[in-house]
Amino acid sequence: MELERITVALRPRTAREAVDLGAAMLRAHARAVWSAWFACSLPVVAVCIAAGWLLQWPWLATLLIWWLLPLFDRVPLYVLSRAVFERAPRWRETLRGQRQWPWGGTIAAVTWRRIDSHRTLRFPMELLEGLPSRQRRERWRVLRRPIGTDASALAFGCLELSVVLFVGMFLCVALFIPPELMPDWLRGSIGGVARRTPEVTGALIAATAYVAWSAIEPLHVAAGFALYLNRRTQLEAWDVDLAFRRLRDHWLAAGRGAALLLALACLWPHGAWAQKAEEPPVQIEHVFDQPVSAQDQRFAEASAEAFRDPRFGGERKEHRWVPREWSVKPKPVKIERMPFEGFGNAVAIGVKGLVALVLIALVVAVAIFLLRRARLPAVGVRSRHEATLETHLETIEAEAHLPDDLAAATRRLWQGGRRREALALLYRGCAEAVAEALQTSVPADATEADCLRSARRLEESRRRRAETIVRAWQYAAYADRYPRDEDFEQLLAGWPAAARGAA
Known part of the structure; x- marks a missing residue:
């Protein structure tokens, strides 16, 4: 490589x-x-x-x-x-x-x-x-x-x-x-x-x-x-x-002349080197003034053989489970009184109470939100008989056929304070009017998007009125946003409410 x-x-x-x-x-x-x-x-x-x-x-x-x-x-x-x-x-x-x-x-x-x-x-x-x-x-x-x-x-x-x-x-x-x-x-x-x-x-x-x-x-x-x-x-x-390779390349790039001079300097005879080379090698007997025993020789051979063993080469990590030694008599721990301990306890109690109040407020807010979303009747405002009667009337009105005078029926519901039911009735009338204009029927599972898609095939004026009525119903049904009275009258002024009333 x-x-x-x-x-x-x-x-x-x-x-x-x-x-x-x-x-x-x-x-x-x-x-x-x-x-x-x-x-x-x-x-x-x-x-x-x-x-x-x-x-x-x-x-x-x-x-x-x-x-x-x-x-x-x-x-x-x-x-x-x-x-x-x-x-x-x-x-x-x-x-x-x-x-x-x-x-x-x-x-x-x-x-x-x-x-x-x-x-x-x-x-x-x-x-x-x-x-x-x-x-x-x-x-x-x-x-x-x-x-x-x-x-x-x-x-x-x-x-x-x-x-x-x-x-x-x-x-x-x-x-x-x-x-x-x-x-x-x-x-x-x-x-x-x-x-x-x-x-x-x-x-x-x-x-x-x-x-x-x-x-x-x-x-x-x-x-x-x-x-x-x-x-x-x-x-x-x-x-x-x-x-090392880069160092070698660096020395080679420096030129062969420097390498030749270095080699000549190393090979040049020197008196001290020659004298040192003539001296006999230093032995262990000369240093410690005693000969090497046979026991030392055997120890050196055993050491060399041990180091030749492959198990001593490289690195190795070993993991073992060792039981923890538990002390029979634990050492007594001296508890010292912390500075400002009373102030810290007071702050802790205050924070704990504040967290409890926040949690209670959060639970109450979630309960109120769920009650409003479920549109449950407020306690003490309506009786159970009135709520059941109103639900029954809404069911009968939803299942019945559309009135002949759609504009008058829708206006009567709006003026009676039942704005959601009025927009729902107007939306039903718009969906059936679009189906009649296209000579089709309204599917049982039709949605607002289906009504808008069908209205695209109508003429420009009717398509815009159908989109306006559907958007008004969507804002009321999903966001509780109702049009003003004058805007509601504009919805009833033309097709499809006025056309059904005239028919």
Whole structure:
């Protein structure tokens, strides 16, 4: 491996710093990564969506795209692994380069290891190192030991980001378009999800999920590749190796003349060196004035043999459970009186009382809100007989046919203080008038949006009056906002109330 050509600053990093490094590499080579990603994945995604459409299984397309994500992960890994040591390849080079990599690990990733959370950490080892199976297993045990948890946390974090992005894009269409402005095919597909997911909705869900995964999955691969590089830097001391190589290049670039002068200076004969070389070597007997015994010799041999044992090499961490030793006689604890203890107790009691008052006020406010929302009769204002009689009259009036003089009946209810019932009666009359004008019938489950959609086929003046009546009813029904008396009279002045009264 030519470390001199690497474009990343090699140094031991924490897991979070390594993930940030992966995001930086992805930003630096975003065009090369995503162009190759879409060139590889778009045809496969189109086939998956077509298969779900033809088989009438709308969920199949999304499941297939998610299942084949490990197949697409090879593409950003190829781009980043080349971009770290040289230029980033183009998408055609990336697609041709997939034939150079083995497919055994990829087949395992899309079959029995599909839910492996260490996928992006395992892929660089399998595709870049090319080790045999036995060495690959040993290498994997060493590689994943300290960063396996970080790789799993990265996988789950990217999964959460994909879900958030998918839900945000899908609900942006479903929630921020008014129902009356939404196209019929889109409204029908969204409304049919609860009963039977149509093919259009399945294709939309699959396309939206693919866009979300296309945004997050290359980031997942880049962060996993950065974790792999950081782990190899820790194991093989790439930063130290690279520093020595740069030092060697620096000395070589300084010129061969300086190196030749240094060599001549080292080889120049010197009297003191020659005299020192003629002296016999110092032995331990000369230092301590006593010979080395046989016992010392045996100890030296045993020490050398012990140090040759492989168990003494490297580092090893051992975790053991040790029972805690409980003291039979606990030491007495001397409790000292804190300064300003009385003032602190008073403040604590005051805060506790304030919190209790806030909780009581909150409970009372919630109860009042629920009573108002449920429109329960106030205690002592109406009797139960009056409330039951009024509800019975409203039910009879709702079930009966519309009066012949719709304007007079609506005005009578409005002047009697029953403004909600008046607007409801006017809205019913408007819905039936729209149906009569179109020579259709009003469905039992028709909504205000259905009435507005039907009114679009009327002439301009009637369409505007129908929209005004429906909006007035919606403000009253859902927001308790009623029109003024003069505005209400304008609603009764023309079609459909005046037309029904004249008829």
